[in-house]
Amino acid sequence: MTLIFSNHKFQYEIERLFRSFFPPMELKLSTDKADAQGDYCLTESAAAGNVVTLSVELSCDGKRYSMSRTVPASTPGKDQEREMSVLLYKALREYTGRELPWGILTGVRPVKVLSKLTDEQAAQSMLVSPRKLQLARKIQQVQKPLEDSIPTNSFSLYVSIPFCPTRCSYCSFVSHSVSQAAARLDEYLRRVCEEMKQLAAISRHLGLVPDTIYFGGGTPTVLSAEQLKRLFAALEYFDLSHIREFTVEAGRPDTITPEKLHAIKSAGAGRISVNPQTMNDEVLKAIGRAHDSAQTEQAFLMAREVGFDVINMDLIAGLPTDNFDSFAASLDAVCGLSPENITVHSLSLKRAAALFRENSGNIPGEAEKMIDYAHSRLAERGYVPYYLYRQKNTADNQENTGYAKPGCESLYNTYIMEELQTILAVGAGASTKLVDRRNGRIKRITNHKYPYEYLDRFNDILENKRDIFGFFV
Numbered sequence: 190m191t192l193i194f195s196n197h198k199f200q201y202e203i204e205r206l207f208r209s210f211f212p213p214m215e216l217k218l219s220t221d222k223a224d225a226q227g228d229y230c231l232t233e234s235a236a237a238g239n240v241v242t243l244s245v246e247l248s249c250d251g252k253r254y255s256m257s258r259t260v261p262a263s264t265p266g267k268d269q270e271r272e273m274s275v276l277l278y279k280a281l282r283e284y285t286g287r288e289l290p291w292g293i294l295t296g297v298r299p300v301k302v303l304s305k306l307t308d309e310q311a312a313q314s315m316l317v318s319p320r321k322l323q324l325a326r327k328i329q330q331v332q333k334p335l336e337d338s339i340p341t342n343s344f345s346l347y348v349s350i351p352f353c354p355t356r357c358s359y360c361s362f363v364s365h366s367v368s369q370a371a372a373r374l375d376e377y378l379r380r381v382c383e384e385m386k387q388l389a390a391i392s393r394h395l396g397l398v399p400d401t402i403y404f405g406g407g408t409p410t411v412l413s414a415e416q417l418k419r420l421f422a423a424l425e426y427f428d429l430s431h432i433r434e435f436t437v438e439a440g441r442p443d444t445i446t447p448e449k450l451h452a453i454k455s456a457g458a459g460r461i462s463v464n465p466q467t468m469n470d471e472v473l474k475a476i477g478r479a480h481d482s483a484q485t486e487q488a489f490l491m492a493r494e495v496g497f498d499v500i501n502m503d504l505i506a507g508l509p510t511d512n513f514d515s516f517a518a519s520l521d522a523v524c525g526l527s528p529e530n531i532t533v534h535s536l537s538l539k540r541a542a543a544l545f546r547e548n549s550g551n552i553p554g555e556a557e558k559m560i561d562y563a564h565s566r567l568a569e570r571g572y573v574p575y576y577l578y579r580q581k582n583t584a585d586n587q588e589n590t591g592y593a594k595p596g597c598e599s600l601y602n603t604y605i606m607e608e609l610q611t612i613l614a615v616g617a618g619a620s621t622k623l624v625d626r627r628n629g630r631i632k633r634i635t636n637h638k639y640p641y642e643y644l645d646r647f648n649d650i651l652e653n654k655r656d657i658f659g660f661f662v
């Protein structure tokens with residue numbers, strides 16, 4: 190299939206929407222109308238006088254669909270892009286007989302986009318389904334008091350530990366097996382501590398006070414208890430007297446030990462995650478995990494024993510070899526442990542993942558059934574959805590939703606996802622996001638992605654951080 194962009198600049202959005210109907214399809218991209226041969230989709234903008242005609246022509250399997258719309262030439266580019274997306278959506282809906290639950294929305298933060306629209310606009314201009322709109326509205330409602338509670342001049346601190354024991358087959362994250370990174374791991378930790386020291390000095394100078402702390406991965410608990418302690422010691426560079434939340438994403442159950450949990454607890458963390466992804470041992474094997482569901486349960490109970498009273502558990506809908514009954518059993522098993530947070534992801538197949546190349550073998554519609562089941566089952570158990578984000582190429586075009594027992598919502602997850610608070614981030618691949626809440630201005634400063642780049646170009650990283658001063662003057 191050839192996707193052609195003729196005379197317009199909406200490539201990114203149009204390609205994303207197109208792929209939402211057909212992940213993971215081989216697609217040839219072109220800007221030349223002469224490529225409109227064989228199976229193709231031609232998207233075109235043609236200006237004439239004071240109007241612009243937007244059109245989509247889809248020719249596939251001997252069938253042909255044509256749609257167009259004329260708008261005044263003064264129509265802003267964003268609105269023309271939306272009109273073009275609606276035409277493409279309708280052509281693909283005709284061809285596939287399918288609707289997408291999020292309509293033409295392709296971005297990471299649908300809740301944020303929808304918060305600026307009325308229900309009518311969401312349904313008519315964005316073609317969002319009533320079910321997803323209702324979910325987004327519920328989340329907005331839960332988030333409101335969390336947003337209102339953000340202290341002025343505060344920030345969240347994110348520390349990136351991009352290492353894992355081994356790589357899961359569906360993972361496209363820049364995570365390195367810890368055995369590969371072993372030679373430079375201590376150097377990495379030293380640099381992360383150094384970067385924390387610099388950020389503490391910058392934040393003090395600007396009068397910014399840390400509000401939440403999040404150690405994420407990868408799998409932070411791939412570090413030894415000693416290494417974790419060394420890392421946590423660097424928090425002393427900051428004024429911790431106003432911290433409202435401190436989370437460590439432990440992640441893989443096979444990395445969790447009582448010593449590490451005690452190190453995390455003694456550092457002051459109140460939240461932890463133990464992420465099973467599935468409680469089906471066969472599926473765990475299929476995704477390349479080296480633990481079983483019994484170890485997940487043990488790790489969870491160990492965390493309770495050490496005194497963590499807010500624990501998150503992640504599940505994924507649409508994993509290879511999984512099916513509805515097994516997913517439902519996993520969800521029920523996790524609910525049986527009664528964690529305060531449950532995050533339900535839909536499998537996202539990115540190009541970097543081994544599974545993308547091998548094709549996941551998913552049954553169409555199965556992931557959607559799983560997500561719907563999770564939503565109703567978790568509501569019955571008293572969990573409320575409180576944050577949501579989307580990724581590219583997800584099974585059945587679904588989303589990732591964080592559920593919490595009321596009062597146990599993660600502030601950090603809410604603030605980062607809705608871009609409500611400045612995040613100062615350290616470590617490889619970490620993205621600092623400066624947020625000016627008065628006018629919605631946002632600036633990102635991204636660290637080098639791979640640990641070796643981060644180490645080899647550490648001085649650049651420190652230098653780039655000086656841009657924080659410019660943003661806040």
Ligand code: SF4
Binds near residue numbers: 361441
């Ligand atoms: S634990 Fe998470 S980050 Fe690590 S390899 Fe698996 S999916 Fe990727």
